[in-house]
Amino acid sequence: MPEMKDLQRLLELSVLSVSQEEEAALLLDLQRAVRVVSRIRDFPAEMEAAGAFVQTADDLRADRAYPSLSPEEALGNAADTACDCFCVPKML
């Protein structure tokens, strides 16, 4: 079963920040969810082929550039923009 240190690692991997109270609740929920999916550990996988379920169409699109969004459209849903760019906090 996942413990608090596992949850904290998963929160990092998932790029999520949560409050301490939420963290405690999420740990309990994650443990319950893992209990639901743990049945799969009994599955005799060596008898079966694992692999991708989705088969893609044989006739894929040509690999070439198509007309795309204008800068105004691309930035239309961003919270903060300047000079046709998305704004983010300083990286360095």
Place this chain on the structure above:
Amino acid sequence: MVGEELFRASIGKLRRLLDQREISAPELAEYFLDRMQRHNGTLNCYITVTEEQAMEMARRAQRKIDQGDVRIWTGIPLSVKDNISTKGIKTTCGSRMLESYVPVYDATIISKLRRYGAVLLGKTNMDPFGMGNTCRTSHFGPVQNPVSSGRIPGGSSGGAAACVAAGLCAGALASDTGGSIRQPAAFCGVTGLKPTYGTVPRYGLIAFASSLDQIGPIAASAEDCGYLLDAITDYDPNDSTMRQPNCYGYTGKVGASLKGIKIGVPAVLLEKAEPAVQAAVLDAVEFYKDAGCECVPVSLPGRSYALSAYYIISSAEAASNLSRFDGIRFGSRGEGETCTEQMKSSRGNGFEPEVKRRILLGNYVLSAGYREEYYQKATAARNRIKAELENALQACDFLLSPTLPFTAPRVGVLEGDLIRRYEADAYTVLANLSGLPAVTTPCGYDGDGLPIGLSLTGRAFDEASILGAAAAFEAQFTRREAAAL
């Protein structure tokens, strides 16, 4: 001529009324918008009502009708689940994360519907990002079941099923990843279809679990679902998982004889159902026998792994798909000194608790040391389940079972119990894991008057057969009106 009972009319009947000029497309749109105004406050099945656009689309549809350029859905008022992109119309996925997101392009199915004059009335409520089966967790408030106000409508397409059951649209387009069309359709007493994986283009559907997601219809009847499926099926080079280009005629077997058809009945799915559900489904078996079908038991031993496989695969895919929501390009934005802190805060504040749980579970089952134990076994189990269902369908024309082992639970029962909530998907996930088509239609009512769903699962790309068989059952079954309006 606008009559008071138009909301009960089938799409076929509305088509005749429009073609015979007994009603105009704008009058029909106004009629449904008026019903929405009266009932949506109570039911909360629409997040966004697109009144102005709907009237403009209706006027355009009327011009097409006047010119004789008509498809079955021209001028027909429809609703669209709020995870299907609509250019210029908010598409929220029922989540705070996208509460003000306005797509800059239409999903392929929306482009096609617009082109041929369907009227889009609004965007329907849902559990955030399709993750949930109660429709009580939307950022925009819970949906009420029109059949009984104290019961959940089911989810995640609870808004779509509720608006069809309440007659607030002539048909609905929704999505189904683990039962999100069929479960709410069963709880609200209407018909819903999850098509074969690869039948309907998913370009513009905001992804939850890409190997499971499929767009499909919810409507008052199997025939109407067939008309809607005709409307949205088309080859789309933007979706590389499309498998059956240009397949039409999904209502082709409505009214056809059932004589000689072989139906498989998975005993395990019947045994675990509540007594009222068992009785109603056994009555349906008798109906099909009387109609000349042969019903045989089938065994699905791999089914016991289905729920685990579904939650592992869907959560792993969700963790990947939802990594795009960073609050920078779109979505709600949080505070933070650094870019990473800002993204964490955006996602922590923007995602609802169930979405966070699935992302965490997805990353857990993909983590080093657990991948082999969970994810790889889940994909192997999925292949076995698919093979078992396909083998059963080589011997039978389709499989018959309850859609769910119980009727709509009381409000509050599933919401506070994660394990029961997840286990409620155990029947419906089979069709998603295998990619096969499945339809649900009401087949009875329990002691509280709640509808019971009958599920028919067919061979890949043979939606016409299960819709025909469902329509035959519907023709002799009396549905009850939604009582909570």
